[in-house]
Amino acid sequence: MNYIKLLNAAFEKFYFDERLNPTHISLYMALFQEWNSSRFAPDFFVNRRDLMNAAKIGSKSTYHRCITNLDTWSYLEYFPSNNPYKGSKIKMSIIGTSDEPEEDHYDPKLEPLAERYHPIREQVIDQHCPTSGQALVSTINNTKPIKHNKHPNSLKVVLDFFSNKNFNLNYGKEFYEYYEDRQWQTSDGSDVRDWRALAKYWVEQKSLMKEKNKLNKKQASHFRDNLRTTKNKDYGQPL
Template sequence: MNYIKHLTGFFEKVAIDKTLNPTHVSLYIALFQFWNCNRFKNPISISRDEVMRISKISSKATYHKCLKNLHSLGYINYEPSYNPFKGSHVYLFNFSDDLKPIQKSERKPKIEPLFEQVDEQALNKSCTSDETSSEQALVPSINYINNTNNLNIENVSNLNKQAKNFEEIKNFQLKNENLKEEKSSAKKEEKEFVVTSSIVEKPKLEEVKSYFQENNFPELEAQKFFNYFSSNGWLVGGKTPMVDWQAAAQNWILNSIN
């Protein structure tokens, strides 16, 4: 099997198949590599993780979708095993035979008469005006053949550019997702730090009593203050962690006086 002719035939089919995208091409090339290692013998046994790694496909859903598309479009024959200990089988078709009838039917009828006319005109030095006009008509036909070959080369080049652009877009999306995750985790850590740093060290009952006595306020009120905020976890208004318990005690004293 001539793998160069096979790949040429494959890319000619891809160039006119509008349903395929760069991911399909990447997956097929990965399968072709397995086929090559198996000396082009069918079927080949594939591992999903290995094929995804070689084809640079990160999503399992995308992998299975592209594999089924290649099967339905006639590029491969996919036989899933549904057994985690046994690989699925894939049959690859030989596209090199598709090139032979095209080369014989298109190139030989066009090239052979061109050389015959050029030789006859080169030998006959006394060319008439009609012969001159026929010689000029040969130029666009040669250019047409060259243009056709150039179009095939451009199609393959465009496919390579599309695959490269698709890979760059995918990498850009992965970077954006990683940046979003890093920003969200940083914000979460910042919030946790603020909440943790804002929580005051809980005072002891003796410290509260001493503070109330210094402000000439009854010990009973100190006991009430301590019991109240101990029961709600030292939260101001039942929501906000207390930052300064002494300031809260001053408010307690003022409210008790009023």
């Protein structure tokens, strides 16, 4: 497992997932650290009190709501324990990582967040002088413009991308029409700056919704079968 790849993939997913609040992310990071401590084992056991303390969660109900949400939203699998001497089992999901470098993995849309806390506008001068008394100046050109993918020029460009990724082409058409109608802006009114990363998230959410609908239909069918009665049933007989 690559610690950096896993963490970057998780933060990329956080950015586009509007269901999350800071408590969800804080709890996920506490769990991620436990996962790292277990050398990224397939599953591991956790102590609720330790997790609440690490994530700075003061309410049991908030803890249970957040960890259940993370399970429902496929960030992890949660197996609660009824044994007070044995912690609950956690199985973390592997989010969008592979051994090979992924095309367009860098997401320029995350750049404004980084600049908010670490603004880069010009060359940085080291305020701590060495023994020679000469100030050190960074040789990195931080003013070099970054090429953004922004939005596609046509439906064909989107369909070609979906085809290369073996994605459902119907999802590609829906994706293009949805954001074209919104003038390629996100729900918060910001301009889309990397449509390829957004398209991958679109496919992921569509796939999850499809699986959820299948499960709901299966459960509904099972419920109807349980209610079905035969025509020959005699309701006059004593129970």
